[in-house]
Amino acid sequence: MTAVPATIAEEAPAGLPTARQVRTHLRRARRRHHDHSLGDVLGSAYVVVLFVGMYGWFAISASRNLLDSPSVGRAEPGVRWWLALAALLAGGGLVWRGLRAFGPLLVTPATQSWVTSAPIDRRAWLAPRLAVLLTGAAVGTAALGVAVAALGGVTDAAALGWAAAAGAGWGVAALALSVVAQSSRAGRRWPTLAGAVPMVAAAAITAVVVLTGRLGEGLPRPSATPTIALVAVAVPLALVATVLAVRALPRVDRATLTTGAQFANAAATATVLLDPSLLAGLVESRRWRRVGRVRSSRFRAGPGWWALLQADVRRLRRHPSAVLIWAGLVGVQYAAALALPGLAGVAQVVFAYLAVSRLTGGLRAVSRSAGLRRTLGGSDALLRGVHVVVPALGAGLWWLLTLPSLPGVDAGPAWLAPTLALGVVAAAFRAGTRPPLDYGGATVNTPFGMVPVDLLRQGARGPALLAVVVLVQLFLG
Known part of the structure; x- marks a missing residue:
């Protein structure tokens, strides 16, 4: 048997529409069924950005005042610095697990049935989605980097810019690598290790800080935050990961695309209905399915x-x-x-x-x-x-x-x-x-x-x- 190519656009019959043509047709069909103007969309986006910025800055100011308040007690600056690093590493590991659960590339059931099942170039269909996700990841993690720096007392504009660049670089790298992991074949373990390494590092840093703090000699705070070094590592990693993600798009199968959509729909439904058990039930069922086979043993009499x-x-x-x-x-x-x-x-x-x-x-x-x-x-x-x-x-x-x-x-x-x-x-x-x-x-x-x-x-x-x-x-x- 001959191997199946990554994309079947080359073997598609003449006259088959391209991914851009199908996307244009769907966009025109959607416009005939809703009456929202561009001004309405921009107005909603403005309200969301305003509320996120306003409440985000309020949260940062309140957190800084709390850390500097005498009511919480005085802690060694080095202790808080290293614990903040451990928290960032643990958060990175949790975000990686979230990206793996969501996909991050996902499609609706209708798209799965009518588009991804058709002989359409998979890379051309998923590339715009990847571009939107990478842009959102860059903007979101850049804002997070600025928030973390401001929470640490940084006020210099240049330092905040370097923090934003570091956050954007690592965010793009993480999302692009998660797309590569989404397309990986069964048997590869590096996606699991990529999520476990930062968690283990966070646990190790926390254990060292706690032990040294209990002994009375806390870890000293570094003289300078290695923000420039983080940018120097993140930017090349983000570029390489983006190239790998684009090359891996044809290998993203329909099963992984719809699995993330199921998880996203459950999360949206749980949010709208204010019922977290809907999402928790899906997560628990997936967990027990991963167990697969167990070794049975009898209970003790009683x-x-x-x-x-x-x-x-x-x-x-x-x-x-x-x-x-x-x-x-x-x-x-x-x-x-x-x-x-x-x-x-x-x-x-x-x-x-x-x-x-x-x-x-x-x-x-x-x-x-x-x-x-x-x-x-x-x-x-x-x-x-x-x-x-x-x-x-x-x-x-x-x-x-x-x-x-x-x-x-x-x-x-x-x-x-x-x-x-x-x-x-x-x-x-x-x-x-x-x-x-x-x-x-x-x-x-x-x-x-x-x-x-x-x-x-x-x-x-x-x-x-x-x-x-x-x-x-x-x-x-």
């Missing part, structure tokens, strides 16, 4: 609740990322206590809630499926009580491991720590047992529009109780 408890423990063993995040938040708590000593108690409550929430997979499963509860038997209270044991034990162990991170003045009375831990477990329990959202509740007419009060109340189940626990820690800690 009553029904004992078997359910063993199944919940085994769920964590087959989902090791939950335990890794739980353990990683221990180091994050120690880092937050070094960078913001005055907010160490509040950070402990918030991070404990995030850590415990990673252990409530079984609780969410039995709470959101009445059919599963009927199949398992027993009362709803028994089933939920059995599946809250693992989160409760995880909360207690996490609290004991992070208790030394609090200064003595922030520890509070002896009864405060177990009370806060129980409050965190209760908040995670309420969030995990939240029923499906009811969209028929009351709304209130405000100067900002109709506000779905009842919908917000249902969505705040769990986080609202966490806010109460935070207030208790602030007043009594």
Whole structure:
């Protein structure tokens, strides 16, 4: 058999429309079905840019004032510098995972059926999308670079320009490489390593900073920020990655194009309906499909609740990322206590809630499926009580491991720590047992529009109780 070429435009029959002609035809068809003028589009874009700039600058100013406030405590400049570097590396790893989940190239189901399935040059069809994504990545990461520099106290215009150039270069490089990874054949491991390396580096830097800070000798801050060096590395990398991405466009198959579209549609629906469980359900189903095949073993003999408890423990063993995040938040708590000593108690409550929430997979499963509860038997209270044991034990162990991170003045009375831990477990329990959202509740007419009060109340189940626990820690800690 002869090999199939990367693009089939060369073997297409004469008279087949090109990608540009198909795109022009679709654009004309869309214009006949909407009445939005160019002024309306530009006006909407202006409002979005205005709000992003206004609230972004407000967030930067508020964060700078918070870092300089005596209420958060004074920290060594080197500690904050190195922890900020670790946060940027961890954020880069998370962004890479997000790009891999979204595609980043994606098409709608209609485009998949009528365009990408036709003998049209795949590179010519996807190239404009790639150009738009690269431009958006450059603009967004340049703004992020300026924000990070301004947050660090940089006011010089030239320094802010170098920060914007560094952010734009690394953003373009990351997006272009993610397109290359999207077109990679099965068996290549470099996309996984590209996401794991910055996370491991962030964990290592955080561990070193925490250990040196606990010993009393913090890491010194570098005399100069290597912004120019970052630009010197990012620009050539971005150029090479862009060339590789353009060359890899013909190898992007329809499966990867539609997988990202499914994820994007779920994210948009969850945002519009204010229901994060829609996106979380898709992510969880993908995670369990990646497990594929597991090794079965029998449960130890005992009553029904004992078997359910063993199944919940085994769920964590087959989902090791939950335990890794739980353990990683221990180091994050120690880092937050070094960078913001005055907010160490509040950070402990918030991070404990995030850590415990990673252990409530079984609780969410039995709470959101009445059919599963009927199949398992027993009362709803028994089933939920059995599946809250693992989160409760995880909360207690996490609290004991992070208790030394609090200064003595922030520890509070002896009864405060177990009370806060129980409050965190209760908040995670309420969030995990939240029923499906009811969209028929009351709304209130405000100067900002109709506000779905009842919908917000249902969505705040769990986080609202966490806010109460935070207030208790602030007043009594």
